[in-house]
Amino acid sequence: MNRLPIIREFMELVEIDVASKNERVIADVVTKKLKDIGCLVYEDNTGEKIGGNTGNLFAILEGTREGALLFSAHLDRVANGIGIKPKIVGSKIVSNGTILSADDVSGIAAILDGLRKVVNSKKSHPRIEILLTVCEEKGVSGSKYVDYSQIKSKIAFVLDSPGRIGRVINAAPSKASLNFEVVGKSAHAGNFPEKGVNSLVTAAKVLSRIKDGRIDEITTANWASIESLSPTNVVNS
Ligand SMILES: [Zn+2]
The missing domain is CATH 3.30.70.360 (Alpha-Beta Plaits)
Known part of the structure; x- marks a missing residue:
């Protein structure tokens, strides 16, 4: 079966049982992948703070030129994300009664694929920072405890939204109460x-x-x- 590596990796990652506050296995798998690519990987102690078993992952691919860029996704998924068995039907990847967990494994898979492409290209690149948060689906609890002082990037791409390919959301409504x-x-x-x-x-x-x-x-x-x-x-x- 001649499948793109990103498809294979997506299917591998969605098959890992994951829930909010239980991201341990996927975090370990992704940490190894990031290290194999050449990243430094740090895990914070957010898990202890929110009653989970995993912290946010922060990875750095040192730059070969000036600048820094951040890419982010989340490790957890909505409920019913255990025992996923994805399969390819036509041009789609579908699940079988469970969620598919494209939210947000597709983000993680895209980041890993992009990192490998950058490294393999041998071209110069800025420092690339990766932030993979835990417990996003329950009140974005993980990102609340990120140490933002460690981030050097002024620009971030968060790979976590539906819609047509190429769509970029650059603003969102917010509210202030007085x-x-x-x-x-x-x-x-x-x-x-x-x-x-x-x-x-x-x-x-x-x-x-x-x-x-x-x-x-x-x-x-x-x-x-x-x-x-x-x-x-x-x-x-
Ligand atoms: Zn999401």
Whole structure:
């Protein structure tokens, strides 16, 4: 069977039983492959921190010229990723009742294949850094504990998304939440209103001066709730 090495390696790796917090076997296999390619490989102690048995892998292929590039993927997979038996049907690789675990073994296989191509080409290349995280499928828990100070690259390619071949995602939505407390000065609303400073009125003035709705082409803002618990006869503090 004349299959591309990347196909063979993908099928080899998906057959390894893996779950989030149980990436030990695939991490060991991939570590050996990275070392065979010529990388230095380090494993951190994230496994202990998240209750797993494996840390994030950080590998370096020293550069033969200036610069650094990072490639990343994750070692774990979603549930039902045990006992995978992939097979080739036509032009596709399919599983048999389990997940296929293309997410994210395809990323790992592509990185390994790319590294070998770089080394075999004998051409000069920048320092290549590889970050393979654990427990991505459960709250990206592994990447939270990566020591980012060890990374020299300013550019990273994360091989972990579906879609047509060649698609690059270079932005993603994110959210920032603001909570603020306005403190006024309480006073009897009937007898001494001039002694008070109404925090609710102050908050309304503040909000009226901050733009909401569509801020610009890519930004929206929404003030969702305001809370005040003052009785009616007290200047709201
Ligand atoms: Zn993924």
